[in-house]
Amino acid sequence: MRHLNLDQLRTLIAIVDLGTFAAAAKALHLAQPTVSLHISELESRLGAPLVIRGKGRILPTASGAVLVEGGRKLLRDTEDLVDATRRRHEGRTGRVRLSASTGVVLDMLTQVLEALEAEHSEIDVEVSILVTSEAIARLAAGTLDIGLVAMPAPVVSGLVVSPWREQPMMAFVPQRWKAPKRATPAWLARKPLIFNEANTSMHQLTVAWFAAAGLAPRPRIELNVDTAVRRLVEAGYGAALLPSQPDADTVPAERVQIVPLMPALTWRLGVAHRPRSMLDGATLNVLNVLAGLGSASASA
Numbered sequence: 001m002r003h004l005n006l007d008q009l010r011t012l013i014a015i016v017d018l019g020t021f022a023a024a025a026k027a028l029h030l031a032q033p034t035v036s037l038h039i040s041e042l043e044s045r046l047g048a049p050l051v052i053r054g055k056g057r058i059l060p061t062a063s064g065a066v067l068v069e070g071g072r073k074l075l076r077d078t079e080d081l082v083d084a085t086r087r088r089h090e091g092r093t094g095r096v097r098l099s100a101s102t103g104v105v106l107d108m109l110t111q112v113l114e115a116l117e118a119e120h121s122e123i124d125v126e127v128s129i130l131v132t133s134e135a136i137a138r139l140a141a142g143t144l145d146i147g148l149v150a151m152p153a154p155v156v157s158g159l160v161v162s163p164w165r166e167q168p169m170m171a172f173v174p175q176r177w178k179a180p181k182r183a184t185p186a187w188l189a190r191k192p193l194i195f196n197e198a199n200t201s202m203h204q205l206t207v208a209w210f211a212a213a214g215l216a217p218r219p220r221i222e223l224n225v226d227t228a229v230r231r232l233v234e235a236g237y238g239a240a241l242l243p244s245q246p247d248a249d250t251v252p253a254e255r256v257q258i259v260p261l262m263p264a265l266t267w268r269l270g271v272a273h274r275p276r277s278m279l280d281g282a283t284l285n286v287l288n289v290l291a292g293l294g295s296a297s298a299s300a
Contacts (some may be wrong), residue, residue: 004045006078009071011038012050012060016068019057042067062207076293091094091281093122099130099138100148101201101269108148108165108293115289123282131224132201139272145283146290150201151268161272164294167243170206173257174236182262183239185213192238194229195219202267205239209265230256243267262289 001071004257017034027031043050059067071136088094100109109127114127130138135147136154153161180187189210197201203222210217220238223229230239234255244258254278271280271290279287 001033004074005038005041007271008038008042008066010075011035012042012064013068013071013075015039015051015058016060016064026067032163054102057231064206088232089281091123091283091285092120093281094280095124095126097128097143097145098148099128099133099135101130101132101150103180111125111289111293112148115293117288119282120282120285120288123285125286131199133199137274145273145279146286147272148290149270149272150269151204153272159272159275161270161273163209163270164290165272166269167267169209169241169261169267170244171239171257171259171261172233173239174233174240175255175257176236176255177239179257182257183259184209184262185215187213188239188241189213189217193217194232194238194240196226197222197224197245198227201277202242203205205265205267209241209261209263212263 009223011028011030014027015021018024018027021032021035021039025035028035039051046063046067048063049061052059052061052065062119081094084093098112100112104238113125113127115121128138128144130144130147130150132147132149132153135149136143136156136159138144139147140156148164149161151161155161171179173179173183177191190233193208207216221232226242229242233236233240241261271287271294273283273287276284276287
């Protein structure tokens with residue numbers, strides 16, 4: 001037996017609801033002979049009469065009533081399936097695997113997730129905390145969709161890395177220290193220091209800043225979580241070079257001084273992903289939100 005035809009099923013339900021072939025034809029924008037053909041083909045396929053024809057209102061047979069009841073659910077499920085498929089294609093739903101470096105987590109990731117919730121609440125964003133090298137490797141392997149990475153990022157064929165945001169690096173110094181108006185490499189090198197871990201771009205940027213002044217200080221400790229680094233600064237354990245804090249309320253002024261660097265140092269972030277032609281709608285929508293939050297639009 002051939003499968004049910006959804007258009008024919010819709011016709012049967014319209015006849016039962018409206019009571020006549022003519023009314024169903026008008027509602028479905030079909031010719032009346034087409035409506036009659038739909039019912040006769042359904043009855044032939046099922047081997048059972050489905051409607052009681054007469055001069056008055058057309059009623060379903062017992063078999064027809066079973067088909068109408070189940071058909072309503074089938075049509076609803078079909079419409080839901082079509083809508084879900086369209087929503088996925090348009091990027092209104094889906095899952096996007098996003099990574100951020102530790103330098104992004106405290107300061108900007110909350111902004112990103114809040115914007116995504118406001119604009120695309122049905123997109124499931126799966127967040128991983130990865131250093132730049134790990135993010136690039138996973139993007140290349142296809143196990144990550146978007147990476148917020150430190151610039152300059154490694155150049156890998158098949159990946160796009162676009163500038164996103166910039167933040168000045170600052171010296172976070174315990175309040176009890178007597179700090180200059182601008183912190184130089186020479187001044188900081190004489191102090192106990194807290195660095196990010198050696199496999200991070202933040203560590204490399206910090207080491208290069210000191211090296212340009214001919215210095216190579218050894219930190220007291222290396223950590224990979226900026227929040228923990230700031231807490232150690234608050235406790236007076238040492239000073240750290242970190243991106244400027246957008247929300248000053250999160251840094252207790254009575255315990256931490258935020259001092260500009262001399263020479264200035266900038267933390268640059270980028271958005272890494274595969275070419276846009278290879279991305280689904282949900283990933284493209286997340287990229288568009290990121291572009292709106294950045295100082296430079298992502299391109300492909």
